[in-house]
Amino acid sequence: MSQKTPIFCTGATGYIGGAVLARLLNHPNRDNFQITALVRNPEKARILNTRFGVNAVLGSHHERDKIERLVEDNHVIFHVADADDHELIKAVLKGLKNRHAKLGVMPILIHTSGAGVLADNARGEYPSKTIYSDLDVRQLKDIPETAFHRTVDLRVVDADERGYARCQIILPSTVYGIAKHALVEAGVANPRSIQIPTIVRASLSRGRAGVVGKGLSMWPSVHTTDLAELYMVVFDNVMENPNKVGHGWQGFYFAENGEHRWLDISNSVGQAMFELQLTENPEPTSFTVEELKKYFEYEEMGWYFGSNVRARGDRGRELGWAPKRTTQDMLASIKPEVAMSAKKP
Ligand SMILES: NC(=O)c1ccc[n+]([C@@H]2O[C@H](COP(=O)([O-])OP(=O)(O)OC[C@H]3O[C@@H](n4cnc5c(N)ncnc54)[C@H](OP(=O)(O)O)[C@@H]3O)[C@@H](O)[C@H]2O)c1
Numbered sequence: 001m002s003q004k005t006p007i008f009c010t011g012a013t014g015y016i017g018g019a020v021l022a023r024l025l026n027h028p029n030r031d032n033f034q035i036t037a038l039v040r041n042p043e044k045a046r047i048l049n050t051r052f053g054v055n056a057v058l059g060s061h062h063e064r065d066k067i068e069r070l071v072e073d074n075h076v077i078f079h080v081a082d083a084d085d086h087e088l089i090k091a092v093l094k095g096l097k098n099r100h101a102k103l104g105v106m107p108i109l110i111h112t113s114g115a116g117v118l119a120d121n122a123r124g125e126y127p128s129k130t131i132y133s134d135l136d137v138r139q140l141k142d143i144p145e146t147a148f149h150r151t152v153d154l155r156v157v158d159a160d161e162r163g164y165a166r167c168q169i170i171l172p173s174t175v176y177g178i179a180k181h182a183l184v185e186a187g188v189a190n191p192r193s194i195q196i197p198t199i200v201r202a203s204l205s206r207g208r209a210g211v212v213g214k215g216l217s218m219w220p221s222v223h224t225t226d227l228a229e230l231y232m233v234v235f236d237n238v239m240e241n242p243n244k245v246g247h248g249w250q251g252f253y254f255a256e257n258g259e260h261r262w263l264d265i266s267n268s269v270g271q272a273m274f275e276l277q278l279t280e281n282p283e284p285t286s287f288t289v290e291e292l293k294k295y296f297e298y299e300e301m302g303w304y305f306g307s308n309v310r311a312r313g314d315r316g317r318e319l320g321w322a323p324k325r326t327t328q329d330m331l332a333s334i335k336p337e338v339a340m341s342a343k344k345p
Contacts, residue, residue: 004034005239008074010067010092011081012037012054013044015179016112016172018189019228020080022181025052027232036074038067038081044188051186064091071095076108076239078231083113083149093159100164107165108238110231111156115173115220115254115309116148124213124262124286124306132311134171134252135318141249148304160248168234168251172227173220173309175255176330178340181225193224196334199305200269200341202287202295209270209284210291212306215263219309220256223325223333227255230313233321246315254313258327262306265334272335278342 007024011017024035036055039045045056059066064087071077072095079092092109099107118132132139143150153169160167175193183189203209222230230253237245245251266284274282287295292302313321 004032005076006034006074007036007076007078008070009035009037009078009080011079011112012048012056013039013041013189014080015190015193015224016175016227017078017080018183019179019181019224020078020231021054022183022189023228023232024078025054025182036070038070047186047188052183061085061088067091068095068098072098072102074107075099075105076110076235078110080112084152086152086155089152089155093155093165096159096165106242108242109156109159109165109167110234111153111167111169113149113153113169113171115171115256115311116304116307117143117150117153117171118309118311119148119304119307121303122217122306122308123303124211124215124217126216127218127261128308128310130310132254134254134311134313134315137249140252157248160251166238166242166247166251168238168247168253170231170234170253170255171311172255173222173311174260174330175224175227176221176333177224177325178333178336179224192337192340195305196265196337197341198296199265200334200337202291203266203269203273203284204278204338204341205295206291208279208281209266209273210287210295211263211266211284212287212292212302214286215266215284215306216261217306217308218259218261219307220254220259220311221327221330222255222257222323223329226257226323226325229323230255230316230321233316233319237319245319253316254311255316256311256313257323257325258330259310260327260330264331268331268334269338272338275335276339276342278338
């Protein structure tokens with residue numbers, strides 16, 4: 001009998017990680033996978049073990065030795081927990097290095113970054129003209145080290161270049177949609193994303209839709225199930241044909257299927273609030289600096305919601321990724337977000 005492929009997931013109870021794990025559990029080859037996940041909630045770990053056949057190991061990101069060991073024991077790593085934790089990525093990379101040294105194999109890391117690595121400081125004032133393609137390695141190399149997520153991404157590329165792991169980096173854009181897969185239904189995974197729910201919550205709190213500056217800057221978006229599908233397309237291709245799939249600098253994947261202006265999101269939030277009788281005026285107004293600090297943790301994070309990120313996910317499409325939901329679907333997803341946040345502040 002052939003050995004099962006050992007797979008380790010971080011962030012399995014999260015919005016993106018949950019969608020990825022749910023998709024992995026539905027994979028046609030699932031019976032040949034031995035899936036382990038690091039989980040910090042004992043009840044969620046119990047459900048994953050008993051109902052989903054996942055070896056859920058209790059632990060936190062602060063337990064570096066445990067993470068290093070778990071990575072070392074697995075051949076494929078889906079790192080979906082945190083795009084910015086240096087100590088965590090160091091432990092993951094150490095585990096990969098150990099595995100390579102011990103077994104002489106080339107383990108696979110599918111790391112999660114974010115398209116926010118391209119964010120500028122437009123503050124909602126204008127759409128930028130520069131559009132990145134993940135096939136344009138020269139353009140990718142020029143992203144400054146000070147960019148969001150960047151230093152962690154560079155560590156991952158460095159590991160790939162040192163030759164002890166094959167590394168792929170997925171850069172989700174605005175991920176949207178209230179997730180509905182089996183792990184959400186079981187109460188294990190987070191059903192909600194970050195950006196749109198943040199704008200919705202801020203708008204509900206101030207009683208009127210808000211926008212950063214004029215909202216003229218642009219971002220791409222991707223539906224949660226299309227994003228999970230991209231992870232699978234990358235995974236399947238790397239498993240089937242490891243030598244033919246790019247990695248390192250040739251392994252960046254922007255996850256997007258269409259663009260929007262921030263104002264489009266805020267207009268939809270305002271319209272949904274109006275229809276749900278949560279505001280008397282559907283038209284958004286600009287957040288004040290005080291509001292940016294209040295609703296986005298700190299001022300700079302607030303301005304981030306007025307940045308430009310313009311990118312094309314050409315590499316995933318070359319591998320066969322075919323996202324289905326478009327910008328119209330993203331805008332249509334906003335009313336359910338408003339209704340949900342209005343119920344559950
Ligand atoms: N959502 C987006 O639109 C988007 C777009 C681009 C990039 N990203 C990046 O992708 C990453 C995942 O995002 P997400 O939306 O999936 O976030 P999320 O729903 O908050 O998931 C985070 C996951 O990490 C786990 N976690 C956090 N701290 C932990 C710790 N100390 N020990 C053990 N587990 C811990 C959480 O466990 P618990 O369930 O126990 O909390 C959860 O499983 C983030 O770095 C984010 O910046 C997200």
